[in-house]
Amino acid sequence: MTDCGCDKAKAELEEYIHNELTRGEAEDIAEHMxxxxxxxxxxxxxxxxxxxxxxxxxxxxxxxxxAEVLAKLREIQPTA
Incomplete structure (x- = not known):
């Protein structure tokens, strides 16, 4: 593995957190961090x-x- 650097790690942090990267990409970011x-x-x-x-x-x-919110919604909802 190679250090992916701060720019790449920060740019892909959201995807890393949500497990949306390939295993290799995630490993690179984990190694960098x-x-x-x-x-x-x-x-x-x-x-x-x-x-x-x-x-x-x-x-x-x-x-x-x-209950209060639902009652208000029913009040303002137009009748058919």
Whole structure:
């Protein structure tokens, strides 16, 4: 393997985080990050953001709020 460099690692970081690279490309980036504090830091930020977005998508509104919103939607929805 060869060090892919910061430019390539940072450009493909999103794909790396989502496992969208070939095995060889992913190995190159992993090898680079093992020796690059800057890219490792960006990787950590990317992972943190990805995990926060995933967890936010799983949250549900409280039952009372959900009922209130649905009632308002029914109020403003035109009747057929």
């Amino acid at each position: 093992a020796n690059c504090e800057s890219c490792t830091g960006e990787h950590l930020v990317g992972l943190t953001l990805t995990n926060k977005v995933k967890s936010a998508c799983n949250e549900k509104a409280p039952v009372d709020l959900r």
